[in-house]
Amino acid sequence: MTSDGGLRTGRRRKLSSEARAAFWFLAPALGLIGIFFVVPILASSALSLTDFDIYGIGDLGTVRFVGLGNYRRLLGDAVFWKALGNTAYFAVAAGVLSVGAGLAAAIAVQSRLARFKGLYRTVFFAPYVTTLVAVAVVWRYLYQPRQGLFGRVLEAVGLPAIDWLGDPLWAMPAIILLAVWKNFGYNTILFAAGLAAIPASLYEAAELDGASAWQRFRHVTLPMLAPTFFFVALITTIGNLQVFAEPYVMTRGGNPLNATLTVVMLMFKEGFRWWSIGYASSIALVLCVVVLAATGLQALFWRGRRA
Numbered sequence: 001m002t003s004d005g006g007l008r009t010g011r012r013r014k015l016s017s018e019a020r021a022a023f024w025f026l027a028p029a030l031g032l033i034g035i036f037f038v039v040p041i042l043a044s045s046a047l048s049l050t051d052f053d054i055y056g057i058g059d060l061g062t063v064r065f066v067g068l069g070n071y072r073r074l075l076g077d078a079v080f081w082k083a084l085g086n087t088a089y090f091a092v093a094a095g096v097l098s099v100g101a102g103l104a105a106a107i108a109v110q111s112r113l114a115r116f117k118g119l120y121r122t123v124f125f126a127p128y129v130t131t132l133v134a135v136a137v138v139w140r141y142l143y144q145p146r147q148g149l150f151g152r153v154l155e156a157v158g159l160p161a162i163d164w165l166g167d168p169l170w171a172m173p174a175i176i177l178l179a180v181w182k183n184f185g186y187n188t189i190l191f192a193a194g195l196a197a198i199p200a201s202l203y204e205a206a207e208l209d210g211a212s213a214w215q216r217f218r219h220v221t222l223p224m225l226a227p228t229f230f231f232v233a234l235i236t237t238i239g240n241l242q243v244f245a246e247p248y249v250m251t252r253g254g255n256p257l258n259a260t261l262t263v264v265m266l267m268f269k270e271g272f273r274w275w276s277i278g279y280a281s282s283i284a285l286v287l288c289v290v291v292l293a294a295t296g297l298q299a300l301f302w303r304g305r306r307a
Contacts, residue, residue, distance in 0.1 A: 102187025
């Protein structure tokens with residue numbers, strides 16, 4: 001055997017041993033992903049093709065295979081389309097406001113003039129880690145038409161009181177405002193980290209070239225923050241499309257007149273209130289497709305921007 005052949009054989013053995021080691025290191029994580037992610041998806045897919053309900057829990061013999069019947073019912077369900085529209089409204093409005101507020105707060109925190117930056121980061125991040133139930137109690141009081149803070153402000157400027165959580169027109173905007181206030185601190189931390197990673201020499205060079213503050217922000221900050229923007233937009237969209245806790249706590253699950261009913265809330269009601277588990281599974285899979293489509297479109301958009 002030539003020396004080159006021996007070297008190639010040695011490299012293959014080394015790569016093979018490294019691959020085996022990598023597999024055993026990854027095996028526990030892959031096993032957990034399979035148990036808690038792949039298996040539930042497969043089970044949900046199977047249930048969505050049946051009329052599985054509370055009777056099926058006691059006797060599997062009562063479960064019938066309905067094929068695509070649940071999906072045909074879903075596409076013809078006006079309540080589902082209402083929930084999907086509400087979810088899209090929440091995802092877009094809350095996403096834009098949350099990302100914008102997070103970026104603005106991060107720029108303010110990272111400003112050269114800002115003092116006590118650590119304190120401000122803590123203040124902005126505190127709502128994100130605060131229990132939603134505690135936050136909801138405070139915000140429900142703020143939303144009281146007459147006794148709440150917002151009602152008092154409207155009264156002070158001579159405007160009529162608004163039933164924020166009881167009016168179908170204002171219920172979703174009220175929940176969006178709560179969600180933005182509670183979640184934008186997480187985006188602030190991510191944007192602050194992205195801003196801190198931008199070399200100061202780029203701003204100095206742009207300033208020497210006579211670039212204004214807006215031009216430096218547009219041509220230096222935004223392009224350098226593109227990876228952070230992509231990550232923040234992605235996780236914000238995924239989280240907003242799965243919104244559940246806010247309407248559940250604030251409006252008791254979709255009231256008034258389903259104005260705050262979301263897809264996850266509808267899935268919860270069908271599966272755990274009415275025990276239509278097969279139908280709820282079809283809702284879950286349709287939502288999964290919507291989330292994948294939304295994330296895929298965002299990935300294509302950012303890839304096109306980079307190109």
